Amino acid sequence: MTKSMPKPEFIFKPVHESHVQASIICSKKLKIHFRVRSGGHDYEGLSYVSQMETPFVLIDLWKLKQINVDIEDNSAWVQAGATTGELYYRIAEKSKVHGFPAGLCSTVGIGGHITGGGYGTLMRKYGLSTDNVLDARIVDANGQLLNRTAMGEDLFWAIRGGGGGSFGVILAWKIKLVPVPETLTLFTITKTLEQDAGFKILSKWQQVVDKLVEDLGIRVLFRNTGNKTVTTTYRGEFLGEKGTLMEVMNQCFPELGLTQEDCIEMSWIETVVNNAGFTTRPPPPLEILLQPSSPYGRPYFKAKSDFVTEPIPVLGLKGMFERMIEEDASFLIWKPYGGMMAKIPESEIPFPHRNGTIFKIHYFTKWSGNGNGADDKHMEWIRELYSYMTPYVSSNPRQAYVNYRDLDIGQNKKNDSEDNFRRAQIWGAKYFKNNFNRLVKIKSKVDPENLFRHEQSIPSLPIRSSSS
Numbered sequence: 001m002t003k004s005m006p007k008p009e010f011i012f013k014p015v016h017e018s019h020v021q022a023s024i025i026c027s028k029k030l031k032i033h034f035r036v037r038s039g040g041h042d043y044e045g046l047s048y049v050s051q052m053e054t055p056f057v058l059i060d061l062w063k064l065k066q067i068n069v070d071i072e073d074n075s076a077w078v079q080a081g082a083t084t085g086e087l088y089y090r091i092a093e094k095s096k097v098h099g100f101p102a103g104l105c106s107t108v109g110i111g112g113h114i115t116g117g118g119y120g121t122l123m124r125k126y127g128l129s130t131d132n133v134l135d136a137r138i139v140d141a142n143g144q145l146l147n148r149t150a151m152g153e154d155l156f157w158a159i160r161g162g163g164g165g166s167f168g169v170i171l172a173w174k175i176k177l178v179p180v181p182e183t184l185t186l187f188t189i190t191k192t193l194e195q196d197a198g199f200k201i202l203s204k205w206q207q208v209v210d211k212l213v214e215d216l217g218i219r220v221l222f223r224n225t226g227n228k229t230v231t232t233t234y235r236g237e238f239l240g241e242k243g244t245l246m247e248v249m250n251q252c253f254p255e256l257g258l259t260q261e262d263c264i265e266m267s268w269i270e271t272v273v274n275n276a277g278f279t280t281r282p283p284p285p286l287e288i289l290l291q292p293s294s295p296y297g298r299p300y301f302k303a304k305s306d307f308v309t310e311p312i313p314v315l316g317l318k319g320m321f322e323r324m325i326e327e328d329a330s331f332l333i334w335k336p337y338g339g340m341m342a343k344i345p346e347s348e349i350p351f352p353h354r355n356g357t358i359f360k361i362h363y364f365t366k367w368s369g370n371g372n373g374a375d376d377k378h379m380e381w382i383r384e385l386y387s388y389m390t391p392y393v394s395s396n397p398r399q400a401y402v403n404y405r406d407l408d409i410g411q412n413k414k415n416d417s418e419d420n421f422r423r424a425q426i427w428g429a430k431y432f433k434n435n436f437n438r439l440v441k442i443k444s445k446v447d448p449e450n451l452f453r454h455e456q457s458i459p460s461l462p463i464r465s466s467s468s
């Protein structure tokens with residue numbers, strides 16, 4: 001947050017769920033705008049900065065972080081202020097063969113993460129975090145505490161993927177644990193531009209990655225290494241031993257040249273530590289998952305997302321690499337879809353990016369500085385790259401991931417006007433496709449006064465004056 005950003009009047013940190021109810025009731029009575037924060041990882045800072053309305057207060061759920069894992073029942077209740085790292089650690093404390101599909105970074109908050117989707121390395125096998133939610137406790141716009149039965153299936157549908165800060169305060173999720181084998185295999189293979197001249201390996205990856213067995217996911221990380229070149233790193237995770245992985249790779253993707261030496265076998269929780277960026281050998285103790293800071297620090301950054309439904313041709317790739325070379329800290333990740341993601345219908349929950357998606361692109365650049373003015377160069381770079389990619393990504397609508405909030409694709413300017421509603425239809429279609437209309441209907445029913453609002457919250461249907 002820069003010095004010029006509006007600050008909350010005060011920060012309220014509930015230590016009991018009833019305190020959240022009280023804070024909603026008071027904010028409503030006092031007509032003071034509020035924001036809700038769990039892990040504070042929102043890409044646009046919407047959980048702790050209001051640019052559209054001041055004054056505002058902040059309800060910070062950081063202290064509500066109880067986790068109860070029930071191995072017999074294959075489930076767990078997790079309060080919103082817990083992090084993914086804490087959840088993974090508590091599951092592994094009780095079982096070596098249970099896991100949960102959620103994000104890679106260990107400091108992301110469960111509250112915001114699950115309500116926006118939550119993908120990670122288990123996604124091709126088990127779907128998103130929010131595909132594995134059984135129940136929830138929320139505080140609604142009247143300050144009432146509701147579980148799944150009390151809130152009803154419409155609202156329960158909306159909070160599983162509809163994005164944070166629109167429907168109520170999620171206090172806790174009941175999640176379904178998933179089976180993981182005792183041994184998983186990770187590999188990392190990096191290619192320079194010269195080693196993949198002609199983009200043969202990258203093109204093959206695009207052809208096969210969504211069709212591979214569900215037990216295997218291979219991400220691609222593109223990095224500007226600072227020497228006027230970009231490296232391409234293939235990070236694979238396989239739910240099984242390396243012998244079986246080698247068989248799969250030799251059959252489906254021999255062009256990558258994977259060898260036994262590239263493979264490291266480990267337990268699921270060790271893969272979690274590694275994927276969170278704690279990659280030292282020997283690995284750090286598992287308790288590192290409980291620490292509140294990530295290995296990546298807290299730089300200024302801007303990110304965007306795209307979904308790809310047709311392989312990007314060599315000409316398109318060339319231009320993408322040329323642009324990445326221009327920006328010092330350019331970083332892209334391509335994340336494979338297919339598997340379970342292709343089996344879940346688009347309207348099952350609000351998250352619509354399912355069958356037909358080959359992979360998602362995560363664009364990212366970071367910089368140090370004061371956050372003012374100096375940012376322009378980096379913002380321009382990422383916007384230009386995003387514009388360049390237009391012909392190669394999904395269209396009508398060009399889709400985006402709601403957990404990678406991007407205010408460039410539109411934002412609410414002031415509280416609940418018809419104009420706002422028109423704007424919301426543009427970003428709403430990108431994040432939710434046809435599910436946006438159902439989200440608006442549910443919002444209009446459960447929060448007609450638009451108490452839960454921010455720059456990209458789901459709008460209620462505009463109330464027309466009797467003269468219009």
Ligand SMILES: Cc1cc2nc3c(=O)[nH]c(=O)nc-3n(C[C@H](O)[C@H](O)[C@H](O)COP(=O)(O)OP(=O)(O)OC[C@H]3O[C@@H](n4cnc5c(N)ncnc54)[C@H](O)[C@@H]3O)c2cc1C
Pocket residue numbers: 035036037038039040041042043046047048061080102103104105107108109110111112113115116117118119120163164165166168169170171294296403404454
């Ligand atoms: C370093 C980093 C790594 C990431 N890695 C991944 C990843 O691997 N996979 C992935 O899918 N995403 C990832 N994300 C994106 C992340 O899932 C989203 O930013 C998510 O919204 C963060 O949740 P939070 O609780 O930490 O954030 P917050 O900033 O606290 O909240 C995000 C939004 O949800 C709302 N909200 C927060 N808590 C609640 C609540 N209890 N009830 C209702 N609304 C609430 C906020 O008001 C805000 O609008 C990453 C983000 C960062 C910064």
